[in-house]
Amino acid sequence: MLEALPRAPLTTHEEALGLLEMHDLMGTGLGWIDIHILGSSLLARIPLWTLDQTLAEAARQLGIGLLP
16 A cells, blocks of 8 residues: 555755755754755655654745644
8 A cells, every 4th residue: 555655756965955055954953864855845846744843844934834
């Protein structure tokens, strides 16, 4: 059943670096995996729901956050 779920595209290293710089995310408390998750959500144009407050705030600022 998990295989039937839609998949978000993977963010490349270069895309993640671009996202980090373009949106001034350095020093915000986000980890490298968080940046990749944000990038994948942006590429897929799907909202991101998380209980991680730092990641949720970044998603909200990027226009892809959902309120928990």
